[in-house]
Amino acid sequence: MTILNDAEKKGQADHKDEKEEDLMDLVGGDGPWQRWLFLVILLCPIPDASHNMSMSFFAPNIDYWCAQPPNINISVEQWKAVALPAEDQHCSR
Numbered sequence: 001m002t003i004l005n006d007a008e009k010k011g012q013a014d015h016k017d018e019k020e021e022d023l024m025d026l027v028g029g030d031g032p033w034q035r036w037l038f039l040v041i042l043l044c045p046i047p048d049a050s051h052n053m054s055m056s057f058f059a060p061n062i063d064y065w066c067a068q069p070p071n072i073n074i075s076v077e078q079w080k081a082v083a084l085p086a087e088d089q090h091c092s093r
Contacts, residue, residue, distance in 0.1 A: 028034065066083045068074075074082075 068079050072079070
C-alpha cells in the first residue's frame, strides 16, 4: 500500500512541477528584463506621491471665512467678527 501511495505522490509532484515550469516559461524566468520591470514598477509611484503631497507643503496658509450673503451690507471686518469664532478669530481646519 505504501508503494502505491508513494507512486501517487510522485505523480502529483511531477504534475505540479509541470505547472510551475509552464508558468515560468510564460513569465520568462528570472532575468534582467524581470528585474528591470520590477524596479520600474517599484519606483514609478514615488514621483506621483510626491506630487500629491506637495500641495500640503507648498500651499500658503490662506485666511478664509464664510462668504457674506448678498443682502447683508456690512464691512469685511464686521463680517469677520460675526462669522469667525470669538476666541481665536481663525476658521477651524
